[in-house]
Amino acid sequence: MPVDPKVPGSVWTRPSRPQREQLTREQIVAATIELLDAEGVGTLSMRKLGTRLDAAATSLYRHVANKDxxxxxxxxxxxxxxxxPAAGGPADWRAATTRAAAGLRAMALRHPWIAPELGQAGLAHVGPNxxxxxxxLLALFEAAGFPAQEKDRAMGTLMAYVIGIATSEAAYLSLIARSGRTESExxxxxxxxxxxxSQEHPRLREGSSARQxxxxxKIRDDDFAYGLDRILDGLAARLDA
Amino acid sequence: MPVDPKVPGSVWTRPSRPQREQLTREQIVAATIELLDAEGVGTLSMRKLGTRLDAAATSLYRHVANKDxxxxxxxxxxxxxxxxPAAGGPADWRAATTRAAAGLRAMALRHPWIAPELGQAGLAHVGPNxxxxxxxLLALFEAAGFPAQEKDRAMGTLMAYVIGIATSEAAYLSLIARSGRTESExxxxxxxxxxxxSQEHPRLREGSSARQxxxxxKIRDDDFAYGLDRILDGLAARLDA
DNA sequence: GCAAGGCGCGTACGGTGTGCGCTAGCCTGA
DNA sequence: TCAGGCTAGCGCACACCGTACGCGCCTTGC
Structure with a gap:
């Protein structure tokens, strides 16, 4: 006999609400990240997120305006x-920038779903972090000696490169992860x-077969480092002029 | 009196199928691009696409495996x-590469929805174009004098930069387009x-207020050119060594 | 001890991608 | 010439999705 949920059970039989601690924005964000890390951005849904937090999907909207x-x-x-890294002098500018870029890439590869979002972010998102x-980052370029009109551009160049390469790496790694194989396999x-x-584009084969x-x-790491070094070379040359 | 659609009209009254010309993959692709250019990627749906082609959404699946x-x-x-541009000698390498990069950026800005897809593409898509x-592109770097082990990397560096910067430009322009204002407004x-x-990050303000x-x-164009020049400087230096 | 407001939730609406099986026209081979 | 199979389009249905709305409980402030 199905119970009509419209008519709640008697006060005695009905358990008092399970005293859940309140949902918080931080909790929701943390759970979202766990879910995204585990399953990627394509399958994230407010309902799944709710379930993970033992809450109804619609409860989340008390703490967050919408999914975006x-x-x-x-x-x-x-x-x-x-x-x-903290901005040192012009001497360790390059080392600091390299570490910052590596950190950004590592972050994107730890959370492969984030790279496309980073690209979209740009000016629109103005969160504290x-x-x-x-x-x-800007301080780094300032300490390096870039004039005020140029440090923004120098930073933009570096960011575009790192985000660009991390996006394709992340997409590629996600694809592999979904296939259930290792990268080498x-x-x-x-x-x-x-x-x-690539039969009719032999040039495309050379590079890949040489590094078979x-x-x-290691190939990905080296490719990243190569481009980063070239870009920093170019920026350094500008600094000398 | 409503007609039960389950019982088709008599052979005589029921019109013969309206002799539509067949749907083709090319037609579908073309219509998709029109729709994407007009309304962006967020609101593309198979049903809307079907409507635009005077077809049912499910008919599209005869010609295309799925939305991806x-x-x-x-x-x-x-x-x-x-x-x-065709690969000339080492002399016009830089001009050719610059034009190629500009072309790629222009393409991404003509179709702002494509930039994120480009990032995802990488190795996974192997379409003819x-x-x-x-x-x-590889031929360009080859003609410039990059050795076989390096031309892939040089190209990758350039592509990552262009895709990275175009992605954020495109996102920004789409945002503006949705707001209904001009860019300056x-x-x-x-x-x-x-x-x-940015009150507590004064460094972030300098650059933007200087160029108020x-x-x-023009700022976007110049920023793009600045980074591109630095990268080509770095690659050129490598070439000389 | 009571009023007010915040919060979780059930329900519902209008979408989405796409699998399935029917039908009707066309092409083929006998 | 005609039967039979192949193919393309379609209606339906399913399992989801994001999220608006309004109800009722619980906590808080007085």
Whole structure:
């Protein structure tokens, strides 16, 4: 016999509300990040998030205006993980910048779903951590000796590069993760398919076949470092002029 | 008197199928691009796309495996718009690369929804146009004199930068477009909000307030050119060594 | 001891992508 | 010439989605 939920049980039989501690914004953000890390951005839903917090989906809306705003909060929270080295003198500018860039990339690879969001962020998001990171990065370029009109551009160049490369790395790693294979296995699996597709573009094959036996993670690390070094070379040259 | 659609009208009264010309993959891709250009990626749905083609949403699935595959086709189709200058000698390498980068950025700004997709693409998509563009770009770096092990990396560096910067530009422009204002109006509107938010990070304000009265489009163009020049400087230096 | 406000929740609405199986027209082969 | 199979479009249905709304409980401040 189904009970009509409209008519609550008697005061005696009905348990008092399970005394849940209140939902908080921090809790919601933290749970969202766990869920995103575990399953990626495509399958995040307010209902799943609610379930994970033992709450109804609609309860979340007391603490967060909507899903987009939640994503903004989440992105800013992740930026909180980032430590930018303190600005030293012009001498260690390059080392500091390199470490900052590596930290940003590492952050994006720890949370592969975040890279596309970072790209979207730019001027629109003005969360506290985002601003702190920007400000600290800017300080690095300032200490390096970039004039006021240029430090913004120098930073923008670096950020565009790191976000760009991290986005494709993250997409690639997510794809592999979904396939259930290791990176090396996946690369080996895909080679015939890729070779066939690139049959009429032999130039595309050279690079990949030359590095066929190298650990793919090392390739990615080296590629990242290569581009970063070139960009810092270019910026350093500008500094000397 | 409502007609039960389960019972089709008699053969005589029921019109023969309206002789629509067949749906084709090309048609679907073209319509998708129109829809995306007009309304952005967030509101694209298979049903809307069907309506635009005078077809049921489910009919599209005869020609396209699913929405993700459709997006891959669309991305590759857009890559078809791109003309990469032919590889000349080492002399005009820099000019050619600059033009290629500008073309890629222009493409991404013409179709602001594409930038995030480009980031995701990387190795996963192997459409014909994508491969042609990669191959032609690679030829540019080869002609410039980069050794076989390095031309891939040089290209990757450039692509990461252009995609990174275009992604945030595109996101920003889409935001403005949705607000219904012009870019200059929007910038002026946002200034107080931004100033307040950056109160405790004065460094963030310097750059933006210094350029307060410059045409924002020109700022974006100049910023892009600045980073591109630095990167090409860095790559050129490597070439000389 | 009571009023007010904050919070969680049930329900509901208008979407989404897409699997399934029917139908009708076309092409093929006998 | 005609039967039979193949194909493309479609209606329906399913399992989701984000989120507006309003009810009632619980806590807080007086």
């Amino acid at each position: 705003e939640l994503m903004e909060l989440v992105v800013d929270d992740i930026y909180g993980e980032l430590e930018i 985002t601003m702190r990171v920007s400000s600290e 996946w690369v080996a699996d895909q080679r015939p398919r890729f070779d066939e597709a 036996d190298v650990n793919p993670k | 595959e459709l997006m891959e086709l669309v991305v590759d189709d857009i890559y078809g718009e791109l003309e990469i 994508t491969m042609r563009v990669s191959s032609e 929007w910038v002026a509107d946002q200034r107080p909000r931004f100033d307040e938010a 009265d410059v045409n924002p489009k």
